[in-house]
Amino acid sequence: MSKITAAITAVGGYVPDYVLSNQILETMVDTNDEWITTRTGIKERRILKDTGKGTSYLAIQAAKDLLSKSNTNPEDIDMVIMATATPDMPVAATGVYVASEIGAVNAFSYDLVAACSSFLYGMSTAARYIESGKYKKVLLIGADKMSSIIDYEDRTTCIIFGDGGGAVLFEPNEEGFGVQDEILRSDGIGRQSLKIDAGGSILPATQETVANKQHFVFQDGKTVFKFAVSNMADVSEKILNRNNLTGEDVQWLVPHQANKRIIDATAKRMGLPEEKVMMNIHKYGNTTSATLPLCLNDYENQLRKGDNLVFASFGGGFTWGAIYLKWAYNSN
Ligand code: UT7
Numbered sequence: 001m002s003k004i005t006a007a008i009t010a011v012g013g014y015v016p017d018y019v020l021s022n023q024i025l026e027t028m029v030d031t032n033d034e035w036i037t038t039r040t041g042i043k044e045r046r047i048l049k050d051t052g053k054g055t056s057y058l059a060i061q062a063a064k065d066l067l068s069k070s071n072t073n074p075e076d077i078d079m080v081i082m083a084t085a086t087p088d089m090p091v092a093a094t095g096v097y098v099a100s101e102i103g104a105v106n107a108f109s110y111d112l113v114a115a116c117s118s119f120l121y122g123m124s125t126a127a128r129y130i131e132s133g134k135y136k137k138v139l140l141i142g143a144d145k146m147s148s149i150i151d152y153e154d155r156t157t158c159i160i161f162g163d164g165g166g167a168v169l170f171e172p173n174e175e176g177f178g179v180q181d182e183i184l185r186s187d188g189i190g191r192q193s194l195k196i197d198a199g200g201s202i203l204p205a206t207q208e209t210v211a212n213k214q215h216f217v218f219q220d221g222k223t224v225f226k227f228a229v230s231n232m233a234d235v236s237e238k239i240l241n242r243n244n245l246t247g248e249d250v251q252w253l254v255p256h257q258a259n260k261r262i263i264d265a266t267a268k269r270m271g272l273p274e275e276k277v278m279m280n281i282h283k284y285g286n287t288t289s290a291t292l293p294l295c296l297n298d299y300e301n302q303l304r305k306g307d308n309l310v311f312a313s314f315g316g317g318f319t320w321g322a323i324y325l326k327w328a329y330n331s332n
Pocket of ligand 1 (some may be wrong): 032036
C-alpha cells in the first residue's frame, strides 16, 4: 500500500463587511496612514461589529463557504480542529459549537490555542490524524475576532489587527501530495512580550483589572519584531535546505500576515521574488489564526496541482514554524 499523505482538498474564507481604514484610525488615535503603511503594510482591516457574535460566527461562515464551494457533505467530516486565540468563551470549546452549527454531526472537535501559530500547528495536527489512516476528512478552521481583545485607544496595537476566518479540508492522498515536512518551534521567553495579563488563572477578572485595561492585548512590538524577523526566516530557509529545494523550486510562500517587513525578509532569505508571496495584509491586517487560510482562499485560483508551498508563521508565546506542502488540485 502506498504511504498516506495529508492533502488540502478545499478552502473557504470569510471576512466581515465593515472596513476599518487607516483614515478612520487617524480619527481615533494619534497615528497616520503613512506611518501605518510604511511600518506594517496595512491599509485596512475588517471588523465584526454585530453585538452577540463571536469567533464562532467567523468560523461558521468560513466553513460554510468551503462546504458549498467543494460540495462537501458536513456529515462526512470526522473531525473539526478550531484554531483560535479568541475563543467564544473560556470554557466550552468554540469548535464543538461550530461543528454542530455547520452540521458536522459525526465529527469530534476541540480548540487549538497557540496565538498566531494556531493554524500552522493545526495543520500539523490535522496531518497526523489523516496520516494515521483512521480519519478521512479533517476540517481545520482558523478564525479570530481580534477586535474583542484590542484597546482602540492604544495606537501600538489597534492599527495592526483585524477579524476574519478561513478553513481548509484535509484528506488522505496516495499520490504524494499534501504535507511533506514541518519544523515547529516554541519558546516561553516570549510570554512577557505579547500577552493579555488578566482573565486567566493567574489574574482572574476583577473591577480593577477592567479599570486597568488588563484584558486587552499588550505587545512589545520591537522585541516581537526582532524575534519574528529572524526566526520565521530561519525555519523557512531550513525547511528548503532539508528538502533540497531552492527558491526556484517553490511556487508560493504562504506567510503569517503580521508585518510586511517580516514577510519581505523571509521571502528574501528564501530567494523568492514578490510574485511568489501570498499577501493580503494590506486589506485584512493581522487576523491571527485566519491569515494562512485567508491567503489560500484569496489565491486558490492561481494554485496548480504539484505546486510547492511553504507556510510560515510567528506569534505570541513565542510560537513559530514552517510547513512544506505539495498542492493537490487545480481549482479551475
Ligand atoms: O502576529 C503576532 C506577532 N506580531 C508581530 O510579528 C508584530 C511585530 N512587531 C511589529 O510589527 C512592529 O514592531 C510594529 C508594527 C508593532 C511597530 O513598528 P516599529 O517599527 O517596531 O515601531 P516602534 O514600536 O519601534 O515605534 C517607533 C515609533 C515610536 O515613537 P518614538 O518612541 O520613536 O518617538 C512609537 O511611539 O513610532 C511610534 N508609534 C506610532 N506612531 C504613529 C507606535 N505606534 C504608532 C502609530 N502611529 N500607530
